[in-house]
Amino acid sequence: MPSPTPERSRNLRKIIHVDMDAFFAAVEQRDRPELRGLPVIVGGDPNGRGVVATCSYEARRFGIHSAMSAAKARSLCPQAIFVRPRMEAYREASRQVMAILRSYTPLVEPLSLDEAFLDVTAGTANGTLAGEIAREILDRIHQETGLTASAGVSYNKLLAKLASDWRKPHGLFVIPPERGLDFLxxxxxxxxxxxxxxxxxxxxxxxxxxxxxxxxxxxxxxxxxxxxxxxxxxxxxRAIDERPVQPSRQRKSVGTERTFSKNLEDRSVMRTTLQEMAAQVAARLQALNLAGHTVNIKARFPDFTTVTRAHTAIEGIGNAETIVALLPELLDRAVPQGASVRLLGITVSGLAQIQAASRGARQLNLLDEISDLR
Ligand SMILES: [Mg+2]
CATH class of the missing domain: 1.10.150.20 (5' to 3' exonuclease, C-terminal subdomain)
Structure with a gap:
């Protein structure tokens, strides 16, 4: 039996706000090691009317910040390196981060590509501290994406968001219920x-x-x-904020994609890579208790042109074998013989909930029962 919870925290929610550190600039510094340790500005043309989208911490020391004109940024720091945004790379990193967050709770509300609220109240019913979950999330983001994030933990969105800003970069700050009023x-x-x-x-x-x-x-x-x-x-x-964490929308697809550090040329390597990805997608479908009707594959070529090819089936597609069975045909349609690729992806769309109670669904019910008991 869990130990009794103090009366006053019984109905309090556990909210985490995760915010990536200098996101666009950090992706550039990750992908281009020669930019590390330097003032990097992602944004428009300093010779034109461009603005700063994000800048590295090294650039912030010169007083540069988001939304400043790029020309002003250059006058503050003439040695700054200006980089044009690569939105597709940022979206890719964002998808990875959001997938990590969604592995903790379906209650994830993205605010932009690089920040989100999570309601982990159910996940703390067994005594796990929300701060421990947040720490693990930050570690996983760092390990899996090579990027750093900061997190704030508290009992509402207002405080969680303020807290994530408190120990940036790569920091974690918790505002417990008894500290909310004093903090503000x-x-x-x-x-x-x-x-x-x-x-x-x-x-x-x-x-x-x-x-x-x-x-x-x-x-x-x-x-x-x-x-x-x-x-x-x-x-x-008075630190009162009852706004719920609202997951943005019904999930329409489950997918994964990989960008290769070196273009793939060998077709058999493409096939095995796709098979591994199919297994990942199937595992996520199972965890979410979902099956789909369409398998899509995506390929991006060295010149950055991208194609997608789809196969729609009447039967629900939920396990790895069904996805894998469709791969040879889809690969042939997407990637011409002899072509090399820099990215491959698999997505299953046309999703529907599987009716029979799965292990995941039972666990959720169990959590509901536990929280009802407390
Ligand atoms: Mg951020």
């Missing part, structure tokens, strides 16, 4: 979710600079001056 008190009101520059200005005119100042205003006063938002300001000043 000295922060500037502009740090609060939903408090934009116009509100900061208006509050400043009322001598309200910090969250503690804001906490001294009555609900009535706030609603009078800020309308509906006043209620939100009243709550967040």
């Amino acid at each position: 008190a000295p922060l500037l009101v502009g740090k609060l979710h939903g408090v934009g520059p116009a509100t900061v200005k208006k509050l400043s005119a009322m001598d309200v600079e910090t969250v503690l100042d804001l906490r001294n205003l009555s609900l009535e006063f706030l609603v009078t001056h800020f309308g509906k938002s006043g209620g939100w300001f009243y709550d967040v000043a």
Whole structure:
């Protein structure tokens, strides 16, 4: 039996906010070792009207930040190296990161390519600490993608997001329930979710600079001056935020892809690689209790042109053997004889839940029962 939980934390959620560190720039430094340790700016043309999308920590020391004009960035740091964004590479890394997050809970809400909220309340029902889960997530992201992330852990989204910023880069910070109010008190009101520059200005005119100042205003006063938002300001000043973690959408496909450090030329190597990937996809389908109707394969050639080929079946496709059986035909359709590839991928789409209770579904039910008992 789990040990009794203190009364006050009984209904508290466990939320993790994961945020990749200098994401685009970090992907560039990972893929191009000669850029490591240097001020790297990913964004537009410094000779034109481009802006900074992301910059490395080395560039931040010069006062460069996202959304600054690239020309200004260059005047602050003439030796900076400007790199054009490679969105496909960032999407690939993002998919890897999100897949890691989804292996902990289906309750993952991506906010952008490089950050997401997770609700791990169910995963902590057995006594595991949310901080331990977050630590493991950061380690896995680092091992599996070669990139670093930071994480914040708390009992709501507001605090979890603030916490992930606290020990950047590659840091973890936990705000336990009893520390929420004190943590917020000295922060500037502009740090609060939903408090934009116009509100900061208006509050400043009322001598309200910090969250503690804001906490001294009555609900009535706030609603009078800020309308509906006043209620939100009243709550967040008290670390109250009931917004749920909302998984973005129904999953439409399960897939994996691999970019090779050296282009693959040998067809038999392509086949074995695809077979390994089919096994991974099948394992994920099984874990999610899903089967699909279409197998897609994707190939990218050295000149970056990309093709996809699909096979749709009437029967549900859920195990590795069914996927593997379709691979020779799909490979022949996607990759001409003699061609080499820099990327291969397999996706199963047209997903539907398998009705019979699987092991995964039973585990979820069991967790529900445990949390009901507590
Ligand atoms: Mg980030």
